[in-house]
Each structure stands twice: as structure tokens, then as C-alpha cells.
Amino acid sequence: MRLSRSFGKTLREAPADAEMISHQLLIRGNFIRPAGAGIYTFMPFGYRVIRKIWNILSEEMDAIGGQEMWMPNLHPSALWEATGRWNTVDVLFKLKTGANREYALSATHEEIVVDLALRETESYRDLPRMVYHISKKFRNEARARGGLMRLREFIMKDAYTLDTSEEALDEYYPHMIQAYYNIFERCGTPARAINADVGAMGGKSSHEFVVPHDQGEDTFIACANCDYAANVEAAVFVREGEKPEKLDELVKTATPDCKTIADVADFIGVPTSQTGKAVFYWWTPAGEEEKNGRFIFGLVRGDLDVNEVKLINAIGEGTIRPATDAEIIAAGGTPGYASPIGLDVAKSIDAPGVFVIADTSLEAGGNFVVGANDDGYHYTGANYPRDFAISQMADIAQADTGHQCAQCGGRIEARRAIEAGHCFKLGTRYSKAVNATYLDENGKPKLIFMGSYGIGLDRLMATIVEKHHDEYGIIWPDSVAPFQVHLMHIGKGDDVRKTADSLYDTLRKEGFDVLYDDREASPGVKFNDADLIGVPWRITVGGRSLKQGGVEVKRRSEKDRHLVPVEELIAHLT
RNA sequence: CGGGGUGUGGCGCAGUUUGGUAGCGCGCGCCGUUCGGGACGGCGAGGUCAUCGGUUCAAGUCCGGUCACCCCGACCA
Numbered sequence: 001m002r003l004s005r006s007f008g009k010t011l012r013e014a015p016a017d018a019e020m021i022s023h024q025l026l027i028r029g030n031f032i033r034p035a036g037a038g039i040y041t042f043m044p045f046g047y048r049v050i051r052k053i054w055n056i057l058s059e060e061m062d063a064i065g066g067q068e069m070w071m072p073n074l075h076p077s078a079l080w081e082a083t084g085r086w087n088t089v090d091v092l093f094k095l096k097t098g099a100n101r102e103y104a105l106s107a108t109h110e111e112i113v114v115d116l117a118l119r120e121t122e123s124y125r126d127l128p129r130m131v132y133h134i135s136k137k138f139r140n141e142a143r144a145r146g147g148l149m150r151l152r153e154f155i156m157k158d159a160y161t162l163d164t165s166e167e168a169l170d171e172y173y174p175h176m177i178q179a180y181y182n183i184f185e186r187c188g189t190p191a192r193a194i195n196a197d198v199g200a201m202g203g204k205s206s207h208e209f210v211v212p213h214d215q216g217e218d219t220f221i222a223c224a225n226c227d228y229a230a231n232v233e234a235a236v237f238v239r240e241g242e243k244p245e246k247l248d249e250l251v252k253t254a255t256p257d258c259k260t261i262a263d264v265a266d267f268i269g270v271p272t273s274q275t276g277k278a279v280f281y282w283w284t285p286a287g288e289e290e291k292n293g294r295f296i297f298g299l300v301r302g303d304l305d306v307n308e309v310k311l312i313n314a315i316g317e318g319t320i321r322p323a324t325d326a327e328i329i330a331a332g333g334t335p336g337y338a339s340p341i342g343l344d345v346a347k348s349i350d351a352p353g354v355f356v357i358a359d360t361s362l363e364a365g366g367n368f369v370v371g372a373n374d375d376g377y378h379y380t381g382a383n384y385p386r387d388f389a390i391s392q393m394a395d396i397a398q399a400d401t402g403h404q405c406a407q408c409g410g411r412i413e414a415r416r417a418i419e420a421g422h423c424f425k426l427g428t429r430y431s432k433a434v435n436a437t438y439l440d441e442n443g444k445p446k447l448i449f450m451g452s453y454g455i456g457l458d459r460l461m462a463t464i465v466e467k468h469h470d471e472y473g474i475i476w477p478d479s480v481a482p483f484q485v486h487l488m489h490i491g492k493g494d495d496v497r498k499t500a501d502s503l504y505d506t507l508r509k510e511g512f513d514v515l516y517d518d519r520e521a522s523p524g525v526k527f528n529d530a531d532l533i534g535v536p537w538r539i540t541v542g543g544r545s546l547k548q549g550g551v552e553v554k555r556r557s558e559k560d561r562h563l564v565p566v567e568e569l570i571a572h573l574t
Numbered sequence: 575c576g577g578g579g580u581g582u583g584g585c586g587c588a589g590u591u592u593g594g595u596a597g598c599g600c601g602c603g604c605c606g607u608u609c610g611g612g613a614c615g616g617c618g619a620g621g622u623c624a625u626c627g628g629u630u631c632a633a634g635u636c637c638g639g640u641c642a643c644c645c646c647g648a649c650c651a
Contacts, residue, residue, distance in 0.1 A: 011584090
């Protein structure tokens with residue numbers, strides 16, 4: 001590629017609204033251009049990187065028996081209605097055409113795959129299978145952000161497994177995990193697999209691949225001592241603390257103007273871990289309207305916070321939002337001083353009364369200070385189960401830095417990360433919905449076990465830039481670089497130009513991807529563009545080096561420059 | 575969806591407070607000089623000031639609506 005003829009130009013300054021480094025450098029380097037919020041064009045350089053990543057993904061998927069295919073992006077509504085997701089996946093872009101034909105733009109492809117599985121799989125002889133494709137996904141994200149980090153239209157590699165049983169799925173799964181490790185390693189963004197929440201994908205369990213990064217959207221927990229790691233939405237930890245030897249008497253105490261846990265603990269003179277924190281939500285079961293939901297009273301030890309995803313998982317499928325003061329009062333609570341003591345506590349989620357869900361931390365401590373359901377008053381010496389009942393005990397508290405690892409007893413810490421990939425054991429979540437079965441050895445129909453495995457190519461490209469850049473620009477790893485060689489001539493002289501021109505031809509004949517800066521620009525401009533674009537090898541043809549008998553060769557990732565005789569150049573690059 | 579911010583040549587910005595001929599830097603075109611880390615001089619092209627409406631003799635500037643984009647949060651396959 002001759003730079004003088006390339007479409008688009010590098011920019012000296014990034015648009016002011018680009019905040020992440022990858023966003024700035026990819027725009028400045030002429031890799032991407034915005035078309036709207038969360039919508040980008042991949043310019044020729046950017047598309048080359050995408051193709052490199054694409055090839056790595058294909059190779060790794062093929063290596064574990066994957067079959068690449070290409071699925072549609074326009075999905076008839078019936079397919080999504082069949083799995084029950086037409087109305088529950090709120091980021092779905094929907095289109096209506098004609099009288100009542102409706103479509104969804106592909107947000108993901110479980111619906112297509114399970115429909116295919118239903119049609120193409122007849123007996124156990126047709127299993128297992130692994131198929132994948134790399135294509136566009138459309139999700140109406142409430143808020144696109146960070147350049148390529150969170151998009152409304154993006155490119156995803158998604159693979160799907162079809163197995164005869166949970167055991168068969170479990171057996172294959174590690175191969176996929178290993179392929180993912182290989183992919184991220186090859187792309188220069190080593191990632192680690194952590195336990196994660198399955199979210200709206202449903203299914204049994206999932207692993208997220210995360211690349212630690214301060215501006216990542218994910219928070220995960222990692223043990224400093226052992227290999228335990230999990231998304232904060234799934235992370236378990238030890239509730240340190242003991243029930244007291246002697247239970248204090250329950251005493252109602254005036255606590256004026258103590259609206260927060262810190263206020264109360266300070267006023268009474270106890271650590272926050274000796275208080276109980278009450279939080280209130282309105283829960284709406286999946287597929288129901290909000291009015292059919294119910295009030296949820298959450299209770300955790302005062303030094304901990306509720307993790308809402310864990311809370312939802314403990315209650316059942318559905319959504320929650322913070323309860324209003326009116327709802328708290330209607331449930332018999334006093335906002336700011338609410339208490340489980342004296343409430344008519346529901347026996348279960350279907351039973352009348354107030355549903356109180358308590359974190360297991362309430363059993364790691366006692367003589368708690370809790371609200372008294374009376375404005376300006378708390379109880380001291382509150383103990384479970386002596387003084388109050390609950391509906392359900394569950395793990396609903398958020399793990400955080402300093403907590404104790406459940407696996408080894410060491411200390412865990414919370415870190416930010418970019419979610420680079422996600423593997424789901426879906427089980428029969430989708431096959432059951434459409435009755436996708438196969439006949440087993442005995443001729444009996446059985447449900448197909450599915451898995452789905454995704455990697456966003458655009459996000460991965462941005463992540464690579466986040467991890468591989470310096471103050472001057474991108475430093476592409478060889479594996480995904482848009483070109484292998486950035487050739488340029490600088491200074492005056494016919495011999496300089498001629499040498500560069502012939503090198504361009506020679507290198508291409510030898511099979512190299514070459515970006516040739518053949519512009520009549522000043523050296524500074526050319527060097528700066530080379531640093532910005534970030535091609536791994538830079539070859540400079542100049543009068544000075546020619547006089548010394550060669551051309552200058554430099555790795556983008558290294559400081560040193562080498563004078564290499566023209567005839568030895570190919571050998572030097574390989 | 576809640577909070578905050580910004581919309582002025584391709585990019586970065588000033589001008590809005592106090593209404594009165596739309597400016598600067600970069601980039602772009604032509605000519606000349608220059609040529610190993612974003613060179614210099616000269617000439618030049620390019621803007622219904624996001625949009626719609628209102629106030630006014632007069633609106634980039636004041637008032638109202640709308641839209642777009644960015645950041646924080648909520649949500650997130």
C-alpha cells in the first residue's frame with residue numbers, strides 16, 4: 001500500500017471527545033471513523049487488523065474442531081418468541097415491515113443455532129458439533145462508550161457447541177477455554193478466565209476472560225495467594241467474625257440524625273461490622289409486569305454492601321430497582337430506621353408478609369445495632385434468630401479488597417478489567433424452549449446440550465491498543481499488525497527514491513505486507529506517522545544511510561536502529 | 575432512563591458575559607525555498623455558527639423547543 005494513495009489521513013489531534021487512549025490512537029492513526037454513537041467504519045488500516053484477528057480466531061476454532069459458517073443478521077421475530085427472549089432482551093433492535101412482519105437485528109445467535117440444531121440434528125450420531133461464525137451484532141446499548149469498547153454495532157466471533165449430555169459438554173468445555181487462552185495470548189492481550197454470572201444468556205455457568213485494565217467496565221475479584229478469581233457478581237468470600245459468647249439484651253436507643261451506617265456506628269461507638277444494614281428493592285419476576293412484583297427487604301452486616309446481581313440470583317429470575325420511600329412505608333418500614341424486628345416476615349417468596357433476604361454475614365457477628373422502625377431510634381443487642389425472623393439466608397454481599405478468600409483463606413482484592421470474552425454452558429436453556437432433541441442409542445428423544453462462546457473483535461482490537469502503545473502511537477504486536485513493514489524514503493535524491501521504490505517491489509514479491517510512505521513530506525512528518533500507525537518494522541531509505549551502504553531498520557517496539565545492507569534486508573526481517 | 579457537559583470550515587479552539595462586517599492554529603490547493611523527528615515564505619479555497627421557532631432595526635451571541643455527541647451513574651448476552 002502506498003501511503004500517498006491510501007484512503008483517509010492520519011490526524012495530528014484526536015477529536016476532543018475521545019477519552020480512551022485506544023479511541024484516540026485508532027482515530028488519529030486512520031484505523032476507524034465514527035458514524036454515530038457506538039457505530040464505526042473500519043478504514044483500510046483498521047480492517048486489516050480486524051482480518052488478522054479474524055484469522056487467529058478461525059485458526060483456533062478450527063483447531064478444536066470448529067466449523068466456520070455464516071448466519072443471518074436479520075432474524076424473524078418467531079425465532080426469538082420461541083425462546084422467550086423477544087420481550088426480555090431489552091437491547092434488541094426490532095424492525096417492523098409490511099403489516100405485521102417483525103424482525104430483530106442479530107444481537108446474538110442462539111436463536112438461529114438452536115433452530116438449526118432442531119432441524120439438522122436427528123440422532124446421537126450427529127453429535128457433538130461445534131460451529132462458529134464471525135459477523136455483526138447489533139445491540140441497542142443504553143450508552144455506547146470508549147470508542148470500540150462498547151458499541152451498538154460490533155463484530156463478534158461466536159461459537160456454539162451441541163452435545164448429547166451435560167457430561168459431554170463438560171468434557172469439551174476445557175478445550176474451548178484453552179483455545180481462548182491461546183487466542184488472547186496470540187493477540188498480545190493475555191487474559192485470565194474467571195467465574196462469572198450468566199446474566200440474560202441464561203444457562204448453568206460461565207467463564208469470563210478478562211484483561212486487567214483501570215478503565216475496564218468489569219470488576220473482578222482475585223486472590224493474592226491462590227488462583228481464585230471471579231467476577232464481583234459471582235465472587236464468594238468468607239464472612240469473618242463470630243457470634244458473641246453472650247448475647248446482649250435488645251435495647252431501644254435514641255439515635256437522632258443517624259441516617260447512615262457510619263453515623264450510627266459512630267454515635268453508638270461500635271464498628272460498622274456490628275451494625276445491620278437494610279436495603280430495599282422492588283423485584284419484578286422475569287416476564288412479569290412491575291405491578292406483579294413484590295417488595296424485597298435486604299439485610300447485610302453494616303461493613304458490607306449488597307451486590308444486586310447476587311441478590312437477583314438468590315431470589316430468582318427477574319429484575320430489581322430501588323424501592324421508593326412510599327413502598328418502604330407500605331411494607332411497614334421507616335426509611336432510614338427500618339428494621340426486620342417486629343415485621344410480619346414472609347415464609348417464602350410466594351407467601352404474604354415482607355420478604356426479608358439476609359446475607360450470611362448476619363451469622364458472623366451479633367449484638368448488632370439495627371433500625372427500630374421508629375424515626376430517630378435504633379436497637380442495640382439485636383441477634384438473629386433470637387430477635388427477628390428472615391425469609392431467606394443467602395450470599396448477597398459484594399466481595400471486596402481485604403476480604404478472605406473462600407478457597408485458601410488468603411486475602412482477595414478487587415480489580416478493574418475489560419471483558420474480552422465469555423464462555424457459557426447453556427445446557428438445555430434453548431433446546432428445551434424449542435424442543436431441540438436427538439434420538440439416543442435407545443431411540444429415545446433427548447434434549448441437546450448447548451454452549452456459546454463469544455469474543456468481540458472490535459473490543460479486542462481496542463484492548464490490544466490499550467496494552468500496546470506509547471506516547472507516540474500504537475505498537476502493534478506482529479500477529480495483528482495491519483502491515484509487517486513500514487517503508488519510507490526521506491530526503492532528496494533520485495537514488496533514494498529509486499532504492500525505496502525497488503525495495504517496495506522486492507519486499508512485496510517476498511510476501512511481505514508493506515506500507516510504503518512514498519509521500520514528498522518532511523522526515524518529521526513521516527517518522528511521526530510511522531510511530532502513530534505502529535507497524536512493527538520500519539525501514540528508512542535516506543541519503544545518509546545509503547552512503548553508509550544500507551538502509552536503516554528499526555523495530556517499533558525498540559529504540560535501536562540498525563544499518564542493514566539492502567541485499568541482507570530480507571534475511572534480517574525473517 | 576437520571577445527573578453533568580459540548581455543538582462555530584476536515585481537526586483543535588476563540589468569539590456568547592455586554593446583540594452590530596465570523597476569527598485563530600493545524601490540515602487542504604498552487605508557487606518557490608527546505609529535506610533524518612510534525613520546516614519556511616507568498617497566494618488561495620473552504621463556515622445557512624447543530625436544528626426549528628421567537629424577541630429585535632439587527633442574533634453565533636438573548637428566550638423557548640428539538641436533535642446530536644461526550645462524561646458519570648443505572649442497565650448490559
